[in-house]
Amino acid sequence: MADSSGTASLSGGRKDGDHPQPDALDSWFHLTQVRHEGNRIFYYGESLVPHSRLADELVPAFHDAGYELRIASGEESSDLLVARPIGTAAERSGFPVVNVALLFATILSTLFVGATAWYYIPVSAVMSNPLRILEAWPFTAAVLGVLLTHELGHYTMGRYHGVDVSLPYVIPFFVPFGTMGAIIRMRSRIPDRRTLFDIGAAGPLAGLAATIVVTAIGVSLDPMTVPQRVLGGSGQVILFHNPPMLELIAGALGEPSSYEASNKVMHPVVMGGWVGMFFTVLNLLPVGQLDGGHIIRAIVGERQESIAAIVPGVLFTLAAYLWYVEGLGLNDSVGLWAFWGLLAAFISLGGAADPIDETPIGWKRLLVGVLTFVLGGLCFLLVPIEIATV
Numbered sequence: 001m002a003d004s005s006g007t008a009s010l011s012g013g014r015k016d017g018d019h020p021q022p023d024a025l026d027s028w029f030h031l032t033q034v035r036h037e038g039n040r041i042f043y044y045g046e047s048l049v050p051h052s053r054l055a056d057e058l059v060p061a062f063h064d065a066g067y068e069l070r071i072a073s074g075e076e077s078s079d080l081l082v083a084r085p086i087g088t089a090a091e092r093s094g095f096p097v098v099n100v101a102l103l104f105a106t107i108l109s110t111l112f113v114g115a116t117a118w119y120y121i122p123v124s125a126v127m128s129n130p131l132r133i134l135e136a137w138p139f140t141a142a143v144l145g146v147l148l149t150h151e152l153g154h155y156t157m158g159r160y161h162g163v164d165v166s167l168p169y170v171i172p173f174f175v176p177f178g179t180m181g182a183i184i185r186m187r188s189r190i191p192d193r194r195t196l197f198d199i200g201a202a203g204p205l206a207g208l209a210a211t212i213v214v215t216a217i218g219v220s221l222d223p224m225t226v227p228q229r230v231l232g233g234s235g236q237v238i239l240f241h242n243p244p245m246l247e248l249i250a251g252a253l254g255e256p257s258s259y260e261a262s263n264k265v266m267h268p269v270v271m272g273g274w275v276g277m278f279f280t281v282l283n284l285l286p287v288g289q290l291d292g293g294h295i296i297r298a299i300v301g302e303r304q305e306s307i308a309a310i311v312p313g314v315l316f317t318l319a320a321y322l323w324y325v326e327g328l329g330l331n332d333s334v335g336l337w338a339f340w341g342l343l344a345a346f347i348s349l350g351g352a353a354d355p356i357d358e359t360p361i362g363w364k365r366l367l368v369g370v371l372t373f374v375l376g377g378l379c380f381l382l383v384p385i386e387i388a389t390v
Helices: 023-028 051-064 097-118 123-128 130-160 193-220 244-253 269-283 291-325 330-349 363-377
Strands: 013-016 019-022 029-037 040-047 067-073 079-085 169-172 179-183 236-240 385-389
Touching (some): 019 023, 051 067, 051 079, 097 123, 097 130, 097 169, 123 130, 130 193, 193 244, 193 269, 193 363
Antiparallel strands (some): 029 040, 040 079, 067 079, 169 179, 236 385
16 A cells, blocks of 8 residues: 555545645544654544444545544543545546556566567567567467456446455566466455455456466367477476366367477466466465455455465475475475465564454355355465476
8 A cells, every 4th residue: 555645635524734634534434633653644532423434434435535544442431533645646536557568567577578588489589580589479478468357357346336446467577478467456444354355356257367368268279389499408498287176177178278399388378377376375364464364354354364364384394294295396386385484483473464344254154155265275285386407
């Protein structure tokens, strides 16, 4: 969530000094003091109604003014409202400059990586004729299609529930995929656990739907022929093992999921599906602000913190098992799970989402949550990647 010191005009209210004061604030809150700290505004006083009712009345009013509002406990018996501007001035202007710039950069990075790493076009050939990266457009379309569908699932559900969410931020990177994924930002507080669940589950489910389509297309395409210059090399390559879901899709279509010939590999479009499955597993870790954290927080409430606390230990245990029992090296998924153990511990420190209303989500959403994790389990591999020498 970005910090901004800008202010917004109010309809149906006023601005006293440098702080907004909508009419609803006077109606439902006895204000005694206002204090500024950076871009945050603290309203001290006493709520005239229960906090759940206060949130229903004030959160939309402040949101319309361009502010996120959080209801907290003040000193002694007082109540405390904390408001901060939503987004940056550029975001409020209407044109998503940063989102578009990152998307353009990621299109270029995935085209370059796709051309040189997955379509086996020599870097020298790309340097002499940059347009050759366009040959990798199916790879770029597959990878970004899966990632953006995932994030747009969050975005669409957030807008449906009236939560202020940003457009996706896609992150450019280098090998092996040309991107580190994508994120969205929720710039207002979640009103209830049902909304938190819907937003959290919409991303993985939408992303998995796109993953299935992309994988089905990929396994149906003719395999790639690996050039002799690559086969005759003496370097190391990354092997991507097939998750159960990929095997199921290929089997259902009667298509091979691998090739016996040493010079034949799956079409690069399949990697779009592989990326979708791999990122689904990581996103469903039940910690902090990850999708799995949102879903579990919505299902079990504040007990989610107890579940999140054991996740790093589970990931470290996986790494230790592969190292000591299977005898694998750091590059053969040991380092992957150890890294995500550290990252999960760090993400947990930021805490989970904090919805205003703690009403349980109901059995229908619970079933959807179970289904989401079952589908995520079909994307899991103990050793998703392995380093081999060619």
